Amino acid sequence: MIIEAAPRVADSTGNWVDSHAPLWTRPYLQLARFDRPIGSWLLLLPCWWSAALAAGVAGDVSQLPWFAALFFVGAFVMRGAGCTWNDITDRDLDDKVERTKSRPIPAGLVTTKQAAVFMVLQCLIGLVVLLQFNGFAIATGIASLIIVAAYPFMKRITYWPQVVLGLAFSWGALMGFAATFARIDPAALLLYAGSIVWVIGYDTIYAHQDAEDDLMVGIKSTALKFGERTHTALAVLYSLAVLLIGGALFMAHAGWPAWIGLAAFAAHLVHQIVRLDIKNSPLCLKLFKSNRDAGLLLTAGLVVDAVLRSL
Template identity: 55%
Template sequence: MSEPDPSNTVADAPRGNWVDTLLPPRWRPFAQLARLDRPIGWWLLLWPCWWSVALASGVAGRPLPDPVLLLLFLVGAVAMRGAGCTYNDIVDRHIDARVARTRSRPLPSGRVKLREAIAFMVAEAMVGFLVLLQFDLFSVTLGIASLGVVAVYPFMKRVTGYPQLVLGLAFSWGALMGWSVVFQGLSAAPLALYVGAVAWTVGYDTIYAHQDREDDALIGLGSTARTFGEQSRPFLAVCYTLAVAAVGTAVALAHGHVFAWLGLAGFAAHLAYQVIRFDMDDGERCLTLFRSNREAGLILFTGFVADALIRSL
């Protein structure tokens, strides 16, 4: 394993990640644009998709979610998260150059030219579009409809103190998509699941935003971390309570059995732990709690899969 060159790394990526140590130097900036050195983002984008597929599978009487669908959503999540991050970096390249945590990213540091970043974003989006084309027409149309929310998100922190809400609307779209590809339509259950995923996203991204609270204040950017400040813990509790209530509504509407409720209980316990452990002035703890939502998502998904299996017997 080679020692990473500090001039070719990103300050807010985990030290010694595989992108910095294994990829050829020419490829690294593009992998960093796609956030391949930080997989937590695509996990958080993926979980609502997989929750929705698993919940729909139980309703459809299937013992397990279709592995092909899970794989397609995995590929799509990695590609579209990468495209979204690249787009965000293009829009925010001048802002990122003014923030200590982000000025080493490929665009503000000059390691990738703007035209190269645009071409790379288009290539990532094409991968996501090819995945989308594997689904039915309703789902394809539904997926395309999400692009409007994705397009406006990077600008929201310039005009509102609630950009996390717009992120939630975009990042949670998979809660609709998973159900749609199983049933070629939507119902009340995936809509409730979507609301729960949005509230979950607003909560965990508020935790994440506290790392940049002071820099955002200096350059006049909005976030729920700045909006709620010392009241962030109660706000986080409200977001997570709404997330659990909405997901519970989805389970009830889908006539989930005991394992779905057990998965929801485990999910709720994990979110409560985050609220208890939250410290707005401890950046390292905020990052750790944010990343722990990968496990929170896994707990709920496991419950939905187990429920589908039991229901099919």
């Protein structure tokens, strides 16, 4: 059992883990990124989009609060499991990157075996959540684990690891339809595609924090691939995300609140591109985190639309 205090991870700010969690739990909570929950929110948002859009198609929001709660728990737990797996596989790289060398495994606060046990525990909690859905949704959720397992290795072999991250982080865009209808509609596929492109965009912003260190240790990313062309690349990626998500709304016969939500989402993405300075790491982190707010704007529009269509 770890009893010493865990140092604050480099890209973490003041939070309940650092200030209130029992000392022995802090390295594990850091492994699961509970000190930095933005990734959990970004994993959750496509789930909520899909659940709300599916509820609108069904004209029934009676299950939406329950699904939203399940997705909330599942996203936070499974993002924690994924991050733990990532830290296990990256343990020999993290100590070479300034932002990650203070993570629990390279800092010596948790052994690889302890991290693996913790990861399995999180997966079991995630399985309990998944079992609350129908059989088709359960199978769909389990299928995502293949992508999650592969992701940490992609940065070693391709400049496009963000594509694989997008495949994993956007999986929830399929889950709302799977849970509601026990099938995946064309609207869900378009929503999934749009979310993937969105993830590639925002994680490119995030990756610019580590660009110099990544170059030295041989880690690949779209930040290095795009370089000074990042603004142009983001304009293309974010435009495509909005168009694909708009296609999903069209296929689902969404009403005006959903379109307003999409417009607000799009305006937020434009704001990110305008403000971005790839040489300013704190700003990159701030803009990356702001994607939670962008996603919540779209969520609000979809939920209002679902409620109105259920009346």
